[in-house]
Amino acid sequence: MTKLSVNINKIATLRNARGGNVPDVVKVALDCESFGADGITVHPRPDERHIRHSDVYDLRPLLRTEFNIEGYPAPEFIDLVLKVKPHQVTLVPDDPSQITSNSGWDTKANLEFLTEVLDQFNSAGIRTSVFVAADPEMVEYAAKAGADRVELYTEPYATNYPKNPEAAIAPFIEAAKTARKLGIGLNAGHDLSLVNLNYFYKNIPWVDEVSIGHALISDALYLGLERTIQEYKNCLRS
Ligand SMILES: CC(=O)[C@@H](O)[C@H](O)COP(=O)(O)O
Numbered sequence: 001m002t003k004l005s006v007n008i009n010k011i012a013t014l015r016n017a018r019g020g021n022v023p024d025v026v027k028v029a030l031d032c033e034s035f036g037a038d039g040i041t042v043h044p045r046p047d048e049r050h051i052r053h054s055d056v057y058d059l060r061p062l063l064r065t066e067f068n069i070e071g072y073p074a075p076e077f078i079d080l081v082l083k084v085k086p087h088q089v090t091l092v093p094d095d096p097s098q099i100t101s102n103s104g105w106d107t108k109a110n111l112e113f114l115t116e117v118l119d120q121f122n123s124a125g126i127r128t129s130v131f132v133a134a135d136p137e138m139v140e141y142a143a144k145a146g147a148d149r150v151e152l153y154t155e156p157y158a159t160n161y162p163k164n165p166e167a168a169i170a171p172f173i174e175a176a177k178t179a180r181k182l183g184i185g186l187n188a189g190h191d192l193s194l195v196n197l198n199y200f201y202k203n204i205p206w207v208d209e210v211s212i213g214h215a216l217i218s219d220a221l222y223l224g225l226e227r228t229i230q231e232y233k234n235c236l237r238s
């Protein structure tokens with residue numbers, strides 16, 4: 001079964017717009033779980049423009065599903081993750097000024113750094129995932145560094161899907177086959193949506209988890225959160 005992890009960054013963006021606690025990030029996360037989400041993803045950025053470190057501490061004891069924390073492994077991030085001990089940490093190569101994630105790691109060039117960081121999380125019993133482009137070599141070096149999983153950066157798939165679905169998915173199938181051959185797990189995320197998710201799943205049904213935020217929360221404005229989560233779950237069936 002492919003798990004749906006709901007990324008709640010955008011709920012925190014809305015909350016932060018007014019400085020109060022509406023919407024309540026923890027309540028929304030718990031409601032996502034009740035509505036069928038298999039996990040919750042957050043990406044605390046250094047400027048705390050959406051998810052704050054305090055949100056991460058508040059969420060941890062209350063979540064009943066898998067908690068995935070994404071981010072660049074700066075010392076503060078490593079410290080937060082080691083204290084909170086989520087089910088999974090996903091390493092993303094973002095610099096602090098980025099609007100959103102826009103590339104995967106060069107796992108070959110950063111092999112030593114990633115190996116050291118992953119070792120800390122692996123030793124703490126936290127499942128590790130490394131955000132990579134759909135490139136078999138990047139998947140291979142993530143495995144060499146000690147990652148339990150890779151997360152394929154799906155923005156190029158989402159962009160190219162409307163023009164040519166077969167061409168858009170082709171490199172992702174190759175990268176996903178490499179992960180399977182190496183015996184590591186497979187996640188995917190960024191710009192997945194109700195438009196492109198089912199085709200991704202049908203072509204790569206062994207994907208362990210998709211994490212989805214921007215499109216899902218936007219769809220919820222029209223459909224409501226419960227129905228939206230159910231529709232995304234429906235896309236993860238053949
Ligand atoms: C790694 C990834 O693709 C997502 O975490 C994405 O970066 C969402 O982050 P923002 O919500 O800050 O855009």
Ligand SMILES: NCC(=O)COP(=O)(O)O
Pocket residue numbers: 007041070151188189190191192211212213214215216
């Ligand atoms: N890892 C990807 C994620 O958590 C959500 O990305 P997006 O759906 O907000 O683009």
